[in-house]
Amino acid sequence: MKRIISIIVGMSTLLLAMDSAFAQAGQPFIHDPSTIVKCDGKYYTFGTGSGGLISEDGWTWHSGGVRPGGGAAPDAIKLGDRYLVGYNTFGGGLGGGHANAIMVMWNKTLDPNSPDFEYSEAFSVAESLPDEDCDAIDLGLMLDPSTGRLFCTYGTYFGYIRQVELDPVTGRRLPGNEAIDVARNCEASTMMYHDGWYYLLGTHGSCCDGLNSSYNIVVGRSRNPNGPFMDNVGRSMLQGGGKPVITAEPRLMGPGHFGRYIEEEGVEKMSFHWEADLDRSGRSVLGIRPLLWKDGWPVAGKAFVPGTYEIQSIRSGYALQIDVEFIRVQGGMRRRGEDNQPDVPIEGQQLADVIGTWPEGVIGVKNDFFLARPQQKWQVIPVPEAGGYLGGPYYKIIIEGTNKALAANADAELEAVPEFTGAPEQLWRIDQLTDGTFRIMPKEVPGHTEPLALVSLGDNSPTLAPFNFHSDNSKWDFIMISPLK
Amino acid sequence: MKTSLRILLLASVILAVLCPPAQAQKKLKNTEVASALKGYFTLADNGVVSPDSEGFIRRWMLLDPISKPNSTNQVFTIKYTRDAILQEYFPGQFTMMPKDGDRVRVVMEYQPPVDVSTSYSTYDPNDAGKMIKANLYWHALDSDHFFVKLFRFAAGLDRDRYGAIFWSVTVINCDEDIEDVRLSVGANCGGMWWLNGEEVLLLAGDRHMGVDSFVSKHVTLKKGKNVLRGATINGIGMSEFCARFVDDNGQPVTNFTVSCN
Incomplete structure (x- = not known):
């Protein structure tokens, strides 16, 4: 009996171990996660709604992040010794109008237990009118390491993905800055810079439908931060193009909402959500994968398989x-004259x-x-x-x-x-x-x-x-x- | 006489009860259409135009959208898409070559006007199956872009912008047979396409509009006139398509002209 229990416990441990190699541990339940940001030794990501996830080690996640404002699809970035956190006011036009706003706010820390934890008043950096070809949701923030310029992209399937430029000191829109159309018909856009190229990430496919969600992350690139961002077959992202970065896997559906985390030179991670993790009741969970660069294009590494x-x-x-x-090992090179003998596995x-x-x-x-x-x-x-x-x-x-x-x-x-x-x-x-x-x-x-x-x-x-x-x-x-x- | 009048009145009452109400749609003047679609379309003339430099076909006959309400885009299976589009809404749906201003009368599902002051649909599921009669008109238009922004076509003309089927027809004029080319279509969201009456593409599922998303098997553009017909269906969100012919290297085919008749 003890042996049977031992075997069962052993098998359970093994299964747990195998599962844990494919998704984050703890309660990594989140949708539309913001780019992971490290603050005072802990990792943070915020999601649609009001909360966020915290991890002590980057592997085991639990709820506890605090982000006011509600709305959807936040993003976060560390600028100097402060954090700029953004979100959109509504969830996108679902058959009605598309009036939305990208709001941002500052905080000295992301740790809700810190005495310094206090969000500034949120302010708008981009809006969409009720009836124009853009929906101001799903922001992504990028600080250009080569120039120090701060870019914000936003938009959905409803028309264009747009780019505005913010003041990295105040977080506010640069005076006179006009929004630029940089892509169309995608969601969860964000930018990154690598080796002289600017990359525009987006998510194609459908979201918010569990196991049926076909979300997948794509990318285009340009030498100019304003685009045009071209894919691997020469299509502009304004033509709906996009080279794949990560797609669904047998037990994990719908990767979307890319975020980049650079640990050090040569060690990069990408965060996103899986729309449905089949090993976690089909819930939307945080995903983290190695970020690889192949021939100048970002691609997701695979989960390590035990x-x-x-x-x-x-x-x-x-x-x-x-x-x-x-x-x-006994035996050696096969001798001449033995060629007519049948092959057998050794x-x-x-x-x-x-x-x-x-x-x-x-x-x-x-x-x-x-x-x-x-x-x-x-x-x-x-x-x-x-x-x-x-x-x-x-x-x-x-x-x-x-x-x-x-x-x-x-x-x-x-x-x-x-x-x-x-x-x-x-x-x-x-x-x-x-x-x-x-x-x-x-x-x-x-x-x-x-x-x-x-x-x-x-x-x-x-x-x-x-x-x-x-x-x-x-x-x-x-x-x-x-x-x- | 009195009896005849009674019969006439009775017949009117019966008709009023049995037939769905007609939605009031006046025929817009061309100047009104041009103004309403500014930035997306201009009025097409009776002549021919070339495809654009990337081969995209910009001259189209577009029919006012046929209401087909859906509160989600998750319904566009192969069967749903085919059934919804292949349903006959008006005579000659798959064969007619319309002229600018032609009217068709359809019976279609009712949906309330969109309220852009809210981000959510005002569609009431209790209205499901409620049918109305409508007068729809064909418009000869040139798209100002490589894509055909059906959503703005509908919104500009104050028609049903969400949950609709958009019929489009154009004529490809060739000086000689162009063999072994392929029809390439991108669309948000589902649709069906026919060349000279033969079905060549079916687009099912919820997707974004991307150039060259779906490419047909080899087709021949015959010398003379070729009729290219498409139907695009969407629920909530943006509706648009782009279409061109490409060769086996994916390069655009441009040695033809396009006209509305």
């Missing part, structure tokens, strides 16, 4: 492995073939040629109770079929400990980088406060060192051998 992997160094192509004796080296030769204590870690040996097969499994970071849970990385866990030690070196205990030096953060490769970082390195990452200082010699996006030493690839069963 499983057994080769962990390959981008520097050398070698595989991370525990440092054990190489055991040859089983590769199995754990049972070699584990008896492995030391029982702590084992070193190195890189070497990948030959699909047991010492090179790492199971990467989320540890739900360990918390996470922006967009992901911490993982344990163990040799498949064992409990030998990759760990950081007090010398800032790598080792494999005989048993995973859940200690912070055995927990790993995995971030997909903007170029599609991965950064691997321990949650903690004993005796060290500086963040360190898994780095190949030599072809065969992995260690822990500061992450450098410009060096392949710091980058890894996860090549799946098999998904977690």
